[in-house]
Amino acid sequence: MSPVFPMLTVLSMFYYICLRRRARTATRGEMINSRRAIESNSRALPINVEVVQYAKEVLDFSSHYGSENSMSYTMWNLAGIPNVYPSSGDFTQTAVFRTYGTWWDQCPSAQLPFKRTPPNFYSQDYVELAFEEPVYPTAVHVLETYHPGAVIRILASSANPYSQNTPAEVRWEILWSEAPTKVNSPQARQFTPCIKQIDFPTNLIRLEVNSSLQDYYTELDAVVLHGVKERPVLSLKTSMIDMNDLDEDDDEEKNGCEMDSLNKQFSVTALREWTTNGYFDKLPYELIQLILSHLTVPDLCRLAQTCKLLYQHCCDPLQYIHLSLQPYWARINDTSLEYLLSRCTLVQWLNLSWTGNRGAISVSGFSRFLKVCGTELVRLELACGHFLNETCLEVIAEMCPNLQELNLSSCDKLPPQAFNHIAKMCSLKRLVLYRTKVEQTALLSILNFCSELQHLSLGSCVMIEDYDLIASMMGAKCKKLRTLDLWRCKNITENGIAELASGCQLLEELDLGWCPTLQSSTGCFTSLARKLPNLQKLFLTANRSVCDTDIEELAANCSHLRQLDILGTRMVSPASLRKLLESCKDLSLLDVSFCSQIDNRVVLELNASFPNVFIKKSFTQ
Amino acid sequence: MFSVLSYGRLVARAVLGGLSQTDSRDYSLVTASCGFGKDFRKGILKKGMCYGDDACFVARHRSADVLGVADGVGGWRDYGVDPSQFSGTLMRTCERLVKEGRFVPSNPVGILTTSYCELLQNKVPLLGSSTACIVVLDRTSHRLHTANLGDSGFLVVRGGEVVHRSDEQQHYFNTPFQLSIAPPEAEGVVLSDSPDAADSTTFDVQLGDIILTATDGLFDNMPDYMILQELKKLKNSNYESIQQTARSIAEQAHELAYDPTYMSPFAQFACDNGLNVRGGKPDDITVLLSIVAEYTD
Numbered sequence: 001m002s003p004v005f006p007m008l009t010v011l012s013m014f015y016y017i018c019l020r021r022r023a024r025t026a027t028r029g030e031m032i033n034s035r036r037a038i039e040s041n042s043r044a045l046p047i048n049v050e051v052v053q054y055a056k057e058v059l060d061f062s063s064h065y066g067s068e069n070s071m072s073y074t075m076w077n078l079a080g081i082p083n084v085y086p087s088s089g090d091f092t093q094t095a096v097f098r099t100y101g102t103w104w105d106q107c108p109s110a111q112l113p114f115k116r117t118p119p120n121f122y123s124q125d126y127v128e129l130a131f132e133e134p135v136y137p138t139a140v141h142v143l144e145t146y147h148p149g150a151v152i153r154i155l156a157s158s159a160n161p162y163s164q165n166t167p168a169e170v171r172w173e174i175l176w177s178e179a180p181t182k183v184n185s186p187q188a189r190q191f192t193p194c195i196k197q198i199d200f201p202t203n204l205i206r207l208e209v210n211s212s213l214q215d216y217y218t219e220l221d222a223v224v225l226h227g228v229k230e231r232p233v234l235s236l237k238t239s240m241i242d243m244n245d246l247d248e249d250d251d252e253e254k255n256g257c258e259m260d261s262l263n264k265q266f267s268v269t270a271l272r273e274w275t276t277n278g279y280f281d282k283l284p285y286e287l288i289q290l291i292l293s294h295l296t297v298p299d300l301c302r303l304a305q306t307c308k309l310l311y312q313h314c315c316d317p318l319q320y321i322h323l324s325l326q327p328y329w330a331r332i333n334d335t336s337l338e339y340l341l342s343r344c345t346l347v348q349w350l351n352l353s354w355t356g357n358r359g360a361i362s363v364s365g366f367s368r369f370l371k372v373c374g375t376e377l378v379r380l381e382l383a384c385g386h387f388l389n390e391t392c393l394e395v396i397a398e399m400c401p402n403l404q405e406l407n408l409s410s411c412d413k414l415p416p417q418a419f420n421h422i423a424k425m426c427s428l429k430r431l432v433l434y435r436t437k438v439e440q441t442a443l444l445s446i447l448n449f450c451s452e453l454q455h456l457s458l459g460s461c462v463m464i465e466d467y468d469l470i471a472s473m474m475g476a477k478c479k480k481l482r483t484l485d486l487w488r489c490k491n492i493t494e495n496g497i498a499e500l501a502s503g504c505q506l507l508e509e510l511d512l513g514w515c516p517t518l519q520s521s522t523g524c525f526t527s528l529a530r531k532l533p534n535l536q537k538l539f540l541t542a543n544r545s546v547c548d549t550d551i552e553e554l555a556a557n558c559s560h561l562r563q564l565d566i567l568g569t570r571m572v573s574p575a576s577l578r579k580l581l582e583s584c585k586d587l588s589l590l591d592v593s594f595c596s597q598i599d600n601r602v603v604l605e606l607n608a609s610f611p612n613v614f615i616k617k618s619f620t621q
Numbered sequence: 622m623f624s625v626l627s628y629g630r631l632v633a634r635a636v637l638g639g640l641s642q643t644d645s646r647d648y649s650l651v652t653a654s655c656g657f658g659k660d661f662r663k664g665i666l667k668k669g670m671c672y673g674d675d676a677c678f679v680a681r682h683r684s685a686d687v688l689g690v691a692d693g694v695g696g697w698r699d700y701g702v703d704p705s706q707f708s709g710t711l712m713r714t715c716e717r718l719v720k721e722g723r724f725v726p727s728n729p730v731g732i733l734t735t736s737y738c739e740l741l742q743n744k745v746p747l748l749g750s751s752t753a754c755i756v757v758l759d760r761t762s763h764r765l766h767t768a769n770l771g772d773s774g775f776l777v778v779r780g781g782e783v784v785h786r787s788d789e790q791q792h793y794f795n796t797p798f799q800l801s802i803a804p805p806e807a808e809g810v811v812l813s814d815s816p817d818a819a820d821s822t823t824f825d826v827q828l829g830d831i832i833l834t835a836t837d838g839l840f841d842n843m844p845d846y847m848i849l850q851e852l853k854k855l856k857n858s859n860y861e862s863i864q865q866t867a868r869s870i871a872e873q874a875h876e877l878a879y880d881p882t883y884m885s886p887f888a889q890f891a892c893d894n895g896l897n898v899r900g901g902k903p904d905d906i907t908v909l910l911s912i913v914a915e916y917t918d
Contacts, residue, residue: 067742070742071739073742091743092743455752514742545805568746571805593744
């Protein structure tokens with residue numbers, strides 16, 4: 001026997017003993033540490049202090065009633081402490097959205113809705129609020145001061161708008177969501193829905209709103225966020241969540257995963273070959289396509305994973321002719337667009353409104369998508385598309401030769417030079433530029449070349465200096481114009497109106513709300529009434545000069561009138577309104593708020609004689 | 622040797638003393654208001670800061686203290702318009718603008734212009750007219766920026782003397798410059814001055830300066846020396862003593878206004894213009910009395 005063996009034994013014993021020692025000290029050390037931990041715990045138990053905050057800033061919103069740079073009826077009033085609550089009424093210090101009820105769906109400029117909208121998506125407008133400190137929310141109070149009940153969804157984001165570094169992934173979690181319900185009283189209330197607990201701190205809250213059941217504009221005063229700084233221990237409350245809620249949660253979570261999991265499916269293995277597809281082989285291709293056409297996009301993606309035949313059906317571009325991604329705005333990103341590329345080559349209607357913000361969609365991703373899928377595009381919705389820049393519009397102009405409808409509502413970050421490219425879209429029939437920074441030269445160019453225009457919205461386009469010039473160009477070039485939105489066009493005068501009325505004989509809808517430079521004494525409204533007999537909707541909101549003569553002229557000439565807004569004039573009497581109501585049998589909306597000669601008694605009398613007309617009279621107290 | 626040291630010390634002290642002249646403290650205005658409506662009818666409870674057809678406001682912001690008065694033109698009453706609605710809404714809008722920080726301290730005319738534009742954004746068809754006087758104290762630069770449209774105004778009193786005052790703006794006798802919103806049929810007829818027509822001044826203030834902002838109800842009834850007499854009684858910058866002094870000034874003006882034999886500044890001016898009148902001028906009186914003090918949160 002060599003001396004190596006006993007040496008090895010001794011060495012290994014030695015080593016073993018050392019290891020054990022180390023282990024023992026470790027355990028001893030751990031025990032010591034845990035004792036220290038217990039001591040420290042008993043000394044200072046962290047109390048979860050509730051933080052109550054009002055919104056610090058309004059970051060983004062889809063529309064509002066008030067004027068840009070004003071503090072009356074604008075969304076910026078939602079930040080800070082309440083100014084009106086608990087009073088009820090129509091006050092300037094509140095946040096008001098642009099529309100209410102179903103009136104905008106009933107006028108000539110109404111657009112056909114996208115089919116295949118998921119049944120739980122009702123949102124029409126949104127507002128995003130930033131708070132000072134990120135907290136785990138425990139409650140959200142919405143102080144509504146007029147016609148409450150429009151808030152239908154509250155979401156929280158993991159992104160901190162005040163942090164310097166951009167987050168890798170922005171998560172949106174739905175705190176609460178419900179179908180629109182009617183609240184009978186227009187009185188103020190504090191709305192506190194039961195929100196779910198989330199696992200990340202947030203200081204960015206988004207409210208989504210649906211006013212279709214409201215009798216008048218809904219007005220919000222403030223939003224209060226209650227939360228805790230430390231992550232709360234999941235309480236028993238979670239076990240009381242409705243089973244339906246869980247289902248919906250699963251749905252929401254899967255929506256985003258669908259697009260991703262699809263790719264994974266591909267990358268792993270090819271789907272196993274099935275020799276038969278059961279009864280599905282007996283159904284004609286077109287029939288399966290028809291059945292599938294009723295599924296929402298996420299369901300389509302889920303169905304695609306079931307078998308190869310259905311996968312083929314679900315990826316068929318015929319399923320993606322009308323595609324609305326607005327309900328999934330929180331999860332649509334460049335990757336999603338990439339997946340949809342191959343399927344959307346025949347897309348005609350595309351809704352990307354509200355998507356892509358905070359870096360979710362890049363200019364290159366969007367451009368690539370349009371380069372592949374833009375040839376058949378007829379209708380493109382890009383409302384609140386803050387990711388858009390000049391290049392994007394250039395791509396649209398280049399890649400979408402058949403484009404007829406373009407919606408750039410509230411794209412207020414688009415630089416003015418971007419709008420020059422719209423003039424190249426000569427087949428445009430509908431153009432929405434509400435709250436954009438389009439400038440005069442670009443607009444004149446658009447009007448010059450887009451002679452097919454039937455629907456044009458220039459509401460709150462503040463960068464245009466001379467609306468008379470715009471109106472005369474319209475009168476000269478846009479003969480097919482049927483609806484025109486000139487809401488808050490600050491300097492249009494009777495000259496512009498005259499040229500407009502002479503040139504655009506087909507006008508059925510004209511919104512001249514809050515245009516202060518129009519004076520009835522010039523006869524502009526009279527000439528409007530006489531030259532535009534097809535008028536169905538006329539808004540003369542807050543034009544203080546509207547008088548009895550104008551109403552009588554409308555009664556005599558515009559018998560098809562359906563909607564009329566004469567808010568805030570002192571010079572219209574009940575007698576002329578009666579004439580109007582007798583003559584215009586189709587009138588369904590008449591807004592006489594703040595008309596001093598039309599008090600509540602008159603409204604009641606008119607309602608009794610003309611029960612089919614909704615006569616709106618707003619109040620401040 | 623000694624002289625060198627002592628000389629050196631003197632020089633050092635002088636230099637250091639000169640350096641410490643720049644006051645880095647933030648200033649603020651401690652303000653009290655008082656007033657009387659012309660028809661002092663009990664039971665008519667107007668919202669605070671409204672005296673008859675006059676209105677006023679006091680607002681604080683991180684960067685500045687702002688106050689203002691507005692004198693509603695009473696002639697509108699003959700046409701069925703409540704004159705206090707315009708002046709009250711104007712002042713409340715100015716207050717809101719300041720609180721939300723939508724203003725530049727060195728541009729008080731901007732506050733008037735923006736506020737006037739906001740009045741036009743109201744759904745309610747406001748009618749009426751008023752004068753306006755806005756006083757802004759910039760906390761860090763220690764400058765008083767003012768804008769005055771019409772015959773309201775302010776005085777800055779230092780060491781018992783008036784060191785700065787506003788100028789009256791009149792078109793003709795008893796017709797001051799005024800902001801107005803007229804009914805459309807009377808657009809050309811009703812006097813309406815643009816907010817840009819306001820007089821604007823800038824003045825450096827010191828701690829302890831007294832600023833008196835008031836409508837013409839005060840200045841037409843109380844000459845300078847009487848006002849200064851009352852201000853002498855102001856001992857410290859406590860809110861209570863300022864409130865007391867403001868009250869005594871307003872009360873005195875109110876009494877003098879109804880004195881038929883007293884030769885008020887208004888009567889004096891009328892006489893100078895050929896009208897033989899005597900006595901006070903019954904009018905709404907609004908007094909805002911402020912002292913420049915150190916800023917405490």
